[in-house]
Amino acid sequence: MLESRADSSPFWQPHDPEDEHLAEQVEHGREEHLLLDPLPPAENNAIVLESMNKTGKAFWMAVLGLGGLTLAFLATWIVQIFSGIGVTGLNRSVMWGPYIANLIYFIGIGHAGTFISAALRLLRMDFKRPIARAAELITLFGLAVAALFPIIHVGRIWKLFYMMPIPNQRELWPNFRSALFWDMTAITTYIIGSTLFMYLALLPDLAMARDHSTGWRRKIYRALALGWRGTEGEWHKMESTSNILSYVIIPVMFSVHTGVSWNLAMSIQPGWHSTVFGPFFVAGALFSGVAAVILVMIVIRKTMRFGYFLREEHFNAMGLFLLIMSFTWIYFYFAEWITNWYGNLPMEKAIQRMLTGDLAPLFYLMLFANIVVPVGTLWSRRVRTSLPAMFVICVFIQIGMYIERVVIVSGFLSRNELPFNWVNYTPHLPEVLITIGTFGFLALMYLLATRVVPIIPLWEVYEGQAMQATRRIGRAILPTRTESH
Amino acid sequence: MTNITRRNFLKISAAGTATAILAGCSQETERWVTLEPYVRAPEEQLAGVPNYYATTCRQCPAGCGVIVRIMNGRAVKLEGNPEHPVNRGKLCARGQAGLQLLYNPDRVTGAVRQDERGSRKFDSVAWNDAINTIYEQIDAAGSGVGVWLGSTTSGHLVDLFTRFTEAIGAPAPVRYDLYAGFHGYNALQSATGALLDGAGLPTYDLGHADTVFSFGADFLGTWLSSTGYGVEFGRFRSQPFGQRGYLVQFEPKMSITGAKADRWVPLRPGTEALVAQAIARIIADEQLGSAERAERAATLAGDVDVEEAAAACEMPVEGLVELARAFAAADHPLAIPGSAVAGANNAAEAIAAIQALNLIAGTVGQPGGMSVTPALPDAPLAAPPASTFADATALIERMNAGDVKVLLVHGANPAFDLPAGAGFVEALANVDLVVSFNPLVDETSVHADYILPDRVYLEGWGYSVATPAFGGVPVISSQQPVVGPLYDVRSTGDVLLTVARGIPAAAQALPWTDEVAFIKEMITALPTGAAGGQDEEVRWARYLQHGGWWPVEAAAETPAVIAEAAPSVPPTTYQGDEGEYPYHLHLFMSVLLGDGSGANQPWLQSTPDPMTTVSWQTWVEINPATAKELDLEHGDIVEITSPQGAITLPVYVFPAIRPDTVAIPIGQGHHDLGRYAKDRGANPLALVGLETDASGNHLAWSNVRVNIRKTDDKRALPRLESTIETDEEVHIPF
């Protein structure tokens, strides 16, 4: 069809000013697609740099509020360490509570960042280009907060180092058969891998920031940019390393949430002991993770004036992605539940508790939030591209997924083989404060990071824009991607 | 069992003389409780090596033998004495918790004086000053001395006080507390005395019986000697040829004995005797069992209309016939009258009617039958019978009349144990000097002028005549100090002997230098027992070492039956109008707290009640149907009212209780007694009136009627069981 390679030219190449149709098409393309709307690098840089340097009143209010939550979390934690885990509502049957649910949840929302970045990179999905950094930051902080929870959870935090494979004279090693150990290994690997992956992609932007800032920022960026100069060799090395990391990090990502789910599934607790838990948890993690990324996109677009970078097309694409994840999650949830319900084992009667018992309000709220809300709305492009609508939907999904985690952890534990020991769990103040506080902590870290880290991967945007070309097919001029790789 | 005996023999041989002497004469308590360098340690004490000493449990009146494990001068564990004929190496929950009486944080640590009664402001006084004051007051009071003892008061104190009161011309000590009232020692003894020649407290050879009808006797829980009967029950369930016995329990609310019964009959309260009479009548009428049994039944069965009886006790006639057949056909049938019977207003007659079944069975004194606790061989030490309620009220009357100048209280807590209407606390106002010897500040001690804390039983001397005794042997259980006194406390026996020295009449009656001399004289006067030893000193040492004195084998004599006609039983009447008070009140002793003296022992408070799994609280058990009718659920606070009073407490919906009955455990509701007991639960004795049986001797506490009124309050009961209400049948995993 194509007449010749010569008909393909960069999109931003000045067009024939006489060709009105072409001009219209180009204009339309610019409106619709970020990658077709290149700005001079200086302007782009300015948008990002300005957003980082600006700290208005609202920003400081937010820092203050979130800092307060963080302090509440830390104070409660200290109280818990000194008084004992007994300050929580855990009991003799439900020994794992919201701390483990939080671990699962925060790993879950941390999940999507690297997935979006790495998987979409390999699939050459261009819509991820401006989103990648924001998503990766969620991964980083989500994992950091999640990794706090096992530490908060254990009874003797001061003996936590027993869980690490530290060479010692007595040759006491951790138990490699324990799912907790697998989980810890997976999380550690994922944190390290994600950090490397993000940091690598951050180098050119840090160098950009270094070159455009002064004072203390300059010093920081100079150190962080590791002397990035942008030579051909550097770019080449970064590209190939990123590609390798992308391939490596995807299985690690699967391992993390499978590992978390195996903490539950490898036990013999009725309701937990299920083969579907691995993929089910991964699906749930991606579901809540994508929703979390969208939430962050909305917030930074609004507060940091990123209208140029984050456009309808991105929300549309992410909305579709979310819809797919919703369906996936629904499938697994159904598969998991129908087997429990159909089996009707007495000790799996926790399900009764959710269908008709005291957990029913939570359960139906979860179904509403996770199924009705996304499936009922996300089919519409108008909804997908409406920021307020997407915000509400994503908040619902967060709530729904959080409930799901808590119900799986504490709900099932309350029913076991000996009915004499069925004890329900009710949260007490410490775990509520710690949970809310860690949400604040996560948000605070993110907030501070947005003022330090260029949140839009500018070089990726440039690269994408540079790769755009037009092809003439008949009279039509279509945007295409160059085959530069 | 030989292993256990041998093993414990080794343990016990470490005990004995050395300790006895050392602990007995030593006032320097410190060396028993503080760490000492090895070079100065007592010779039998090695760090990390335990010593075992035999003594007697005083957590209830049964008189079980315990062996105390001592490590580095501290008592760390109580264990049953395997040689002891009562508990045979076993020990119940209450017995185990005795350590927490010894190490109770709320013990009175020395002699104290209270200037204003009830103020709870105690000033410590020098022991000699306190004893002097008491001596002067007693000396001045002449015969105006009252002594109130409890069932768990050591036998030697009962004997000493009895001699003392006799010498100064005062009435004999009253030995009355909740145990005396609830176990019905006196009623059991006197009712049995009407049937048998030379009767003592009846004892039942459960281990050899094959068909047991228990009329409300919770012998596995609290009744008389639950550890002893627990051992018997184990034997009852493992009889030769795989037989496991047939236990029928008649009671309005399921006790743990009811739970273990093969058949639980929720009988209408107060109709126990009627069932027994009807069974006897049916055996006579239908010529069931052997000819002798039918013949004896013909004499001893009362003139009872079986159909009327069946209607009154709400049982089908066929059911009664079935039971009669089972009883008559059994090789070793046994009928046991329980606490509720002893608390009816026809106590003695009802007990006699039930005991008559044993006479009909012809098993008195036989294996698997009823016998009586044998008397001690010509011993001067009494098997002190519990006093009757009439004795107790007589003392209160004397107090009110101003005839009691000095009241001495030991081992009893009348302010808690008696129905409020008895007016004990009010009567105290007329007593010049009230002295309590109790180790804790209980409800009675609060009203005392002086508290002269006795040594608790693990620090003190004593003996206990086991009631009832098992296996046909009388038992004197020895009590010796196994640790030095923790505090500056003095044994009441020595205090009494000191006081007596100043009163000429008493000095003559009580010539001993100290209580140990008295006990030793009493014990060495006994013939050689199972522990052996010819020489006096050796006998004494062995007595302490083996945990007491009992004969090698049982006396062969069987008490002769003197009953010639059926005991006539007046019908039970109930206190309270049926319309106004529609529910029967069933009071029972908590398996853990007993009479409530254990309420300040955290182990007993925190261990769940076996049937309800509730701990730390008092509850009222209500049938699910009644609860539904009154719109009550677990934890709803209700007000229970009787003609005498009212208490409020939370509901426990209990599936095994009659719909027309509510059951409340005794033991909680203390205002004092220490941090664990204080202001916890309710004392249902507030509901009990002063009605007695016809003889006036026995308090009728089991025929009270009550009403239930729902309040708006709710209070979650601490239950160990799952508190999740489920409509579905719970799957029992075994």
Add this chain to the structure above:
Amino acid sequence: MADNTTEHKWTMIVDLDKCTGCQACVVACSAENNIPTPSEDEILRGRGNQWIRIERYWEGEYPNVKARFLPVFCQQCGNAPCEPVCPVYASYHSEQENLNVQVYNRCVGTRYCGNNCPYRVRIFNYFAPHFDEPLEQQLNPDVTVRSPGVMEKCTFCIQRIRRGRETANAENRPLEDGEVVPACVQACPADALVFGDKYDENSRVAQMVPNERQFKLLEHMGTEPAVYYLKGGETHVGE
């Protein structure tokens, strides 16, 4: 030298026909093993920390109602679910004692073992143990008082087993059947609990295990418990 080094298979038999639910074992265990007292509030929160739990199940409805007692304590599983899940080997199988033991010093308190125990007999120390003075004087010096944040459970009174074996070794004789019993067995009035070495053919437990009433709790879980239960019976006369 007496041969006390061979393996033992410590086994408990619980005769449900004889268990009266009297709680003597529970208090005996608390005394022997220094178990702190659970407060009212703790029990209200569904905790309760006695190592033995007498479970009471109702069967039927009034008037044909039955109460069944089931004492549950660590079953010393041969194939224990709590062992593989512990990340630090605090819960592990002692080859020497053939018991499931808990190393308090090693425990970090993940509570994974507690979740994975189908019998729910593992107790977590939610708070630091507290004994009002001078109640701490009753503590058994043979047993540690556990620090807050560690798991604990019934040990079959391993301190008694050890002491018994050492005594026997010192006296140059084999350990005899019945010489070593846990505190609960020693206290049990009705003799519902029997303890001994199942590898010793002449022991009481070895002879009692082949019994038509015998069953293991939650046998379908494949945990191979060392505790055998004997089903309660019922005598019917006439009915």
